[in-house]
Amino acid sequence: MAMKITVLIVAYNEETYLPRMLEDLKKQTYPHEKIEVIFVDSASDDGTRQVMEAFSSEWGWSDVRILENPKRRLSVGCNIGLKDFLAEREIPSEALVRIDAHARIPEDFIEACVRTLEDEQIVGGPRPTVCESEGAWGRTLWMAEESMFGSSVSSARRETGDKKTYVKAAFHTCLRREVFETCGLFREDLGRTEDNEFFYRLGKNGYKVCRSPEIYSEQYIRPTFRKMLKQKAGNGYWVGRTLGIVPGCISLYHLVPLAFLLALVTSGVLAICGFFWCLQLLSALYVSVAVLMAVYAAFSMQREGEKVPIPALLLPGIFFCLHIGYGIGTLIGVLSIPFGRGKQNE
Secondary structure, three states: OOOOEEEEEEEEEOOOOOHHHHHHHHOHHHHHHHHEEEEEEEEOOOHHHHHHHHHHOOOOOOEEEEEEEEOHHHHHHHHHHHHHHHHOOOOEEEEEEEEOOOOOOOOOOHHHHHHOOOOOOOOEOOOOOOOOOOOOOHHHHHHHHHHHOOOOOHHHHHHOOOEEEEOOEEEEEEEHHHHHHOOOOOOOOOOOOOOOHHHHHHOEEEEEEEEEOOOEEEEEEOOOOHHHHHHHHHOOOOOOOOOOHHHHHHHHHHHHHHHHHHHHHHHHHHHHHHOOHHHHHHHHHHHHHHHHHHHHHHHHHHHHOOOOHHHHHHHHHOOOHHHHHHHHHHHHHHOOHHHHOOOOOO
């Protein structure tokens, strides 16, 4: 007998991307009568709510519910949906998968989740990024986002391997009900790092995340450089802030942009004092690595049979801006710790 699955989608002003995700959901090969959908609208002021309502009026799903998140924060919205998922019902759903409104999924996504979940408690898969724009600048931003030097350090973001493996975290994971009953929900005092802390807590409770290449999804990158830079700065801020709340869930690679920023400032001060070699050495090292990673990204694109866009020549400068933006965000987050709630029990 097919397992009943809940799909949770939390959205804020996603009238552009949400319809595409819902079209993917409609094409799922898994029995629709075994899929319930929980929407959480985070006080959108565009047509997001109307998109949800139009989807809910269609026949064939186990159930479709639309909930409200007036606080807008993603972690709060997730918890609103999870509490509804965990509520007592005549036929409860056995597992839940949270899918971003910015994502795309193949037609066998839920089927692959259920198949892998037969012997597991938590499953997920690779989630590379895709570019909304086919223009040269959009593809250049995508190259920066996909590059290990730009953003994609985590192997979960790239399609690697053809066998199941166990990882610390994954995107668009499907989790059995008992996982939430044992480990609890997301921390609402975190923003953008709520997933980091949640997976960290899963590990402390003995759970493993099974990563299967069959569970494939994609995520749209930010469509403009300004939005991408804003995203990186925001991510950095919450990494810094989380160091004062649950430092154990932050990895060292999250702090590399801050370390680079501090090294740059320190070497600049030393240069003013007459020690120019520090700044010259740091600059030479960074430029060398940035250029090498840009060349590698270009060769990777050519290997896939795609033409390298001319703006890709700007990749070293884009890398620099993203790293500085992330580093400044992290520094501000760290400096804000004394004015927040302080370190909490892990």
